[in-house]
Amino acid sequence: xxxxxxxxxxxxxxxxxxxxxxxxxxxxxxxxxxxxxxxxxxxxxxxxxxxxxxxxxxxxxxxxxxxxxxxxxxxxxxxxxxxxxxxxxxxxxxxxxxxxxxxxxxxxxxxxxxxxxxxxxxxxxxxxxxxxxxxxxxxxxxxxxxxxxxxxxxxxxxxxxxxxxxxxxxxxxxxxxxxxxxxxxxxxxxxxxxxxxxxxxxxxxxxxxxxxxxxxxxxxxxxxxxxxxxxxxxxxxxxxxxxxxxxxxxxxxxxxxxxxxxxxxxxxxxxxxxxxxxxxxxxxxxxxxxxxxxxxxxxxxxxxxxxxxxxxxxxxxxxxxxxxxxxxxxxxxxxxxxxxxxxxx
Numbered sequence: 001x002x003x004x005x006x007x008x009x010x011x012x013x014x015x016x017x018x019x020x021x022x023x024x025x026x027x028x029x030x031x032x033x034x035x036x037x038x039x040x041x042x043x044x045x046x047x048x049x050x051x052x053x054x055x056x057x058x059x060x061x062x063x064x065x066x067x068x069x070x071x072x073x074x075x076x077x078x079x080x081x082x083x084x085x086x087x088x089x090x091x092x093x094x095x096x097x098x099x100x101x102x103x104x105x106x107x108x109x110x111x112x113x114x115x116x117x118x119x120x121x122x123x124x125x126x127x128x129x130x131x132x133x134x135x136x137x138x139x140x141x142x143x144x145x146x147x148x149x150x151x152x153x154x155x156x157x158x159x160x161x162x163x164x165x166x167x168x169x170x171x172x173x174x175x176x177x178x179x180x181x182x183x184x185x186x187x188x189x190x191x192x193x194x195x196x197x198x199x200x201x202x203x204x205x206x207x208x209x210x211x212x213x214x215x216x217x218x219x220x221x222x223x224x225x226x227x228x229x230x231x232x233x234x235x236x237x238x239x240x241x242x243x244x245x246x247x248x249x250x251x252x253x254x255x256x257x258x259x260x261x262x263x264x265x266x267x268x269x270x271x272x273x274x275x276x277x278x279x280x281x282x283x284x285x286x287x288x289x290x291x292x293x294x295x296x297x298x299x300x301x302x303x304x305x306x307x308x309x310x311x312x313x314x315x316x317x318x319x320x321x322x323x324x325x326x327x328x329x330x331x332x333x334x335x336x337x338x339x340x341x342x343x344x345x
Contacts, residue, residue: 047252053259140213261345266298
């Protein structure tokens with residue numbers, strides 16, 4: 001009888017553990033990931049391959065939170081939980097969220113290639129198709145007028161070729177304004193007129209910000225590079241590796257080793273002007289870079305803002321007691337100047 005009771009208790013205990021493990025809370029959990037050496041995933045055709053040091057992409061591990069992860073996150077400043085609505089758009093599925101992250105990664109790779117090739121005076125050719133509509137926000141003006149798959153090619157009669165150009169032209173509007181968009185839909189061109197409205201609360205837009213209701217527009221174009229370059233990052237998502245991609249590509253395009261023999265990790269988005277932008281999880285990426293033995297960590301300086309990624313990374317480095325140096329970066333050219341200043345190891 002006693003053995004039977006013990007067996008039942010163990011069965012009950014296992015059932016409870018399984019429930020706690022598989023029952024997902026409406027949160028995402030993140031923790032420091034790893035540091036991937038980029039010459040293992042980036043290959044420039046006939047490029048330089050004699051690096052004595054390395055450039056490293058740093059990652060954050062993220063997934064849906066169960067009760068264990070939620071509680072574990074309360075025990076360390078380097079484990080975080082985020083409400084679903086802080087990361088996902090309203091009505092967006094897990095699969096759609098992951099797809100959006102992978103699209104962001106693809107876009108960041110392309111921009112990184114452009115920055116590196118232009119800095120190295122190599123050939124870049126473009127064929128533009130317009131700005132691709134990927135997500136429409138329910139309840140906003142564009143929702144029942146545009147369709148996913150549309151290409152926006154003009155704003156008020158002026159050509160737009162990139163998502164950045166579209167965003168720039170739509171900024172600074174208020175609810176009294178309207179805009180005319182020239183749209184290519186399934187090979188046919190038409191002009192639509194749209195107004196502006198506030199973003200839904202769930203999107204955490206700045207107070208007073210209005211828009212037409214397009215989320216995550218994508219620059220749709222074919223870009224070719226000479227020599228050819230390939231990047232294989234599997235299922236790593238998001239745009240935060242843009243800076244590090246551009247450095248590794250640039251290094252392979254040259255006939256000298258700009259790592260100077262150092263292991264250099266970092267993070268930051270990059271745009272076609274070579275400007276480095278803010279990312280999430282800078283403190284977690286410092287932990288990942290330190291575990292990988294990096295000598296330096298490049299962090300977005302954000303023009304010296306009080307709560308910049310650089311300051312976040314600096315605080316984390318001091319907290320964990322690393323010897324790794326944190327370097328503030330605002331532009332691609334600043335990184336090159338820093339690397340040039342390093343003595344050869």
